[in-house]
Amino acid sequence: MLRRALAVLAAVVLGGCAGSGGGGGVPDARVETPEEHAARMAWWREARFGMFIHWGLYAIPAGQWDGKKVGGTGEWIQTNAPIQVADYEPLRDRFNPVLFDADAWVLAAKRAGMKYVVITTKHHDGFALFDSKVSDWDIASTPFKRDIMGEIAEACRRHGMRIGWYHSIMDWHHPDYLPRRKWEVRSAEGADFERFCEYLKAQVSEIMRAYGPIDVLWFDGEWEGTWTHERGVELARHCRGLNPSVIINNRVDKGRNDMAGLDKPGEWAGDFGTPEQEVPARGLPGMDWESCMTMNDTWGYRSDDHNWKSTTTLIRTLCETASKGGNFLLNVGPTADGLVPEASLERLAEMGRWMDVNGQAIYGTRAGPFGKLPWGRCTQKGDDLYLMVFDWPADGRLVVPGLLNDVKSVQILGERTKRLWPAQREGEDVAVTVPAQPVHAAATVVKLTTVGKPSVVNDEPPAPKSGVKAGVVELIATDAVLDGPNIRYEEKRAALGYWTDATASAAWKVADVPAGTYDVVAELACKDSTAGSEAVFTVGGEELRLTVPATGDWGDFREVRVGKVTVPAGTLSVRVAASGAFKEALMNLRRVRLSPSK
Numbered sequence: 349m350l351r352r353a354l355a356v357l358a359a360v361v362l363g364g365c366a367g368s369g370g371g372g373g374v375p376d377a378r379v380e381t382p383e384e385h386a387a388r389m390a391w392w393r394e395a396r397f398g399m400f401i402h403w404g405l406y407a408i409p410a411g412q413w414d415g416k417k418v419g420g421t422g423e424w425i426q427t428n429a430p431i432q433v434a435d436y437e438p439l440r441d442r443f444n445p446v447l448f449d450a451d452a453w454v455l456a457a458k459r460a461g462m463k464y465v466v467i468t469t470k471h472h473d474g475f476a477l478f479d480s481k482v483s484d485w486d487i488a489s490t491p492f493k494r495d496i497m498g499e500i501a502e503a504c505r506r507h508g509m510r511i512g513w514y515h516s517i518m519d520w521h522h523p524d525y526l527p528r529r530k531w532e533v534r535s536a537e538g539a540d541f542e543r544f545c546e547y548l549k550a551q552v553s554e555i556m557r558a559y560g561p562i563d564v565l566w567f568d569g570e571w572e573g574t575w576t577h578e579r580g581v582e583l584a585r586h587c588r589g590l591n592p593s594v595i596i597n598n599r600v601d602k603g604r605n606d607m608a609g610l611d612k613p614g615e616w617a618g619d620f621g622t623p624e625q626e627v628p629a630r631g632l633p634g635m636d637w638e639s640c641m642t643m644n645d646t647w648g649y650r651s652d653d654h655n656w657k658s659t660t661t662l663i664r665t666l667c668e669t670a671s672k673g674g675n676f677l678l679n680v681g682p683t684a685d686g687l688v689p690e691a692s693l694e695r696l697a698e699m700g701r702w703m704d705v706n707g708q709a710i711y712g713t714r715a716g717p718f719g720k721l722p723w724g725r726c727t728q729k730g731d732d733l734y735l736m737v738f739d740w741p742a743d744g745r746l747v748v749p750g751l752l753n754d755v756k757s758v759q760i761l762g763e764r765t766k767r768l769w770p771a772q773r774e775g776e777d778v779a780v781t782v783p784a785q786p787v788h789a790a791a792t793v794v795k796l797t798t799v800g801k802p803s804v805v806n807d808e809p810p811a812p813k814s815g816v817k818a819g820v821v822e823l824i825a826t827d828a829v830l831d832g833p834n835i836r837y838e839e840k841r842a843a844l845g846y847w848t849d850a851t852a853s854a855a856w857k858v859a860d861v862p863a864g865t866y867d868v869v870a871e872l873a874c875k876d877s878t879a880g881s882e883a884v885f886t887v888g889g890e891e892l893r894l895t896v897p898a899t900g901d902w903g904d905f906r907e908v909r910v911g912k913v914t915v916p917a918g919t920l921s922v923r924v925a926a927s928g929a930f931k932e933a934l935m936n937l938r939r940v941r942l943s944p945s946k
């Protein structure tokens with residue numbers, strides 16, 4: 349699929365839009381070879397760690413409007429309040445971030461061990477942080493006037509960092525963008541989306557031409573119906589035509605499976621998948637991907653968001669992401685004055701101290717060979733295994749399960765004696781003798797060099813847990829096929845969560861189900877204030893409806909009887925979705941069980 353997707357992108361860049369009969373007027377459609385693609389992606393795969401920056405007019409209200417708190421992330425305040433365009437525009441006259449210092453921001457990223465910076469040139473509110481020749485809804489029309497993109501680009505080059513531009517397709521300001529928000533008074537009369545696409549292309553051309561070669565284009569806001577696969581393929585072609593080495597994310601096109609970030613099967617433009625606020629349970633095998641996350645709960649600055657993830661969590665997420673072969677794009681949301689919040693700077697500095705010692709376990713590594721490790725994660729580079737140990741063994745024995753190789757050497761990164769540590773074989777496992785105390789509480793890295801290419805017995809991802817056991821059909825959250833926006837598997841709850849969109853669904857297929865009548869039970873949780881949504885369980889050909897009950901909070905799971913069904917023998921399809929009344933979220937769902945009726 350990846351090679352075909354590359355062919356799509358390459359053909360778009362170098363020839364007509366793939367699958368569209370060669371439009372675009374560029375005759376020489378040449379497919380980028382895997383070697384050329386690998387060369388283009390090389391620095392990005394090496395980097396593994398970058399800084400995301402969400403900054404714009406929304407930093408001024410910082411989550412409040414008309415004296416009231418507005419829910420949601422800071423950069424969505426225009427829609428969440430909501431704020432009519434005419435009432436949002438005066439923010440332009442107040443944007444004067446006199447404390448903005450591009451070098452300070454870029455150095456904070458560099459000292460954290462990050463290798464690239466991706467900053468919002470334009471978010472959904474349409475406001476350009478650069479001096480645009482095609483709009484006065486831009487930085488030049490503010491008291492600040494300075495060209496933020498230019499200063500960031502120069503600082504990145506000064507400090508050896510790669511440059512990424514985030515650019516939103518969705519635009520809540522431009523009169524030609526459609527659809528309008530439901531709450532808008534602004535008429536859609538005369539709006540011409542084709543004209544908007546020309547405007548979008550013109551601004552993308554500006555940010556690609558005005559600042560020298562840009563390394564990453566990070567599109568977003570691609571999910572609305574007006575943006576199409578054809579438009580995405582054409583925009584990607586246009587960008588690669590301006591800079592053949594630019595790397596483009598999958599949100600330029602329509603291939604993103606929402607927050608899960610991975611491409612739906614098919615032929616989509618874009619070089620990497622973009623899971624958001626999570627690390628996919630099994631990574632995204634066979635494709636490049638990057639998990640983007642906030643450090644607290646918001647992308648754009650909110651003055652009231654103090655829910656900061658600990659540095660331990662951030663370091664372990666970096667380890668988790670790299671151990672599955674992905675990049676980690678960690679966000680900061682600067683204030684309206686131009687300062688990165690102190691809490692962010694503290695965490696970045698602490699991550700940097702960890703990376704100073706352990707960076708080799710992250711940079712240029714690929715996914716480790718193990719399916720699951722009880723004590724931590726693992727990355728690999730040639731014959732070196734970087735065992736990133738979160739739970740340090742109290743007995744001084746680190747057991748590496750299923751490692752078939754003999755061990756050439758064992759070092760512990762940052763360990764003061766710099767000595768080698770003994771390893772002995774124990775059946776299929778290798779036990780490494782380690783000191784009583786870890787080097788770093790968040791993650792201590794044991795670098796184990798094998799004799800020959802590492803191979804392990806449990807290199808398969810965990811087998812699906814769903815199936816028929818003793819006549820009972822168990823459907824486990826982790827095996828569900830998810831569809832629709834936001835819904836995702838939450839490791840820490842071993843359940844499906846973020847079921848915040850009424851179009852989302854979870855589905856299972858189970859073979860060899862005996863014919864019979866079954867009682868259907870769901871193990872679910874639902875916060876009291878959100879209870880009452882209507883769910884439909886489609887089991888085989890029957891539909892069971894459930895009004896989702898309150899269970900206390902999102903982590904309070906209990907078994908709820910859904911109903912009774914009769915099914916024929918064979919493969920059974922089960923699907924759970926919202927149907928009818930819908931509150932903020934449908935439920936958190938851990939499992940569905942069908943037990944033979946007594």
Ligand code: FHN
Pocket residue numbers: 421423424568569624640647
């Ligand atoms: O709606 C945006 C959101 O504001 C933020 O920019 C994130 C970052 O990946 N992207 C969209 C939500 O998926």
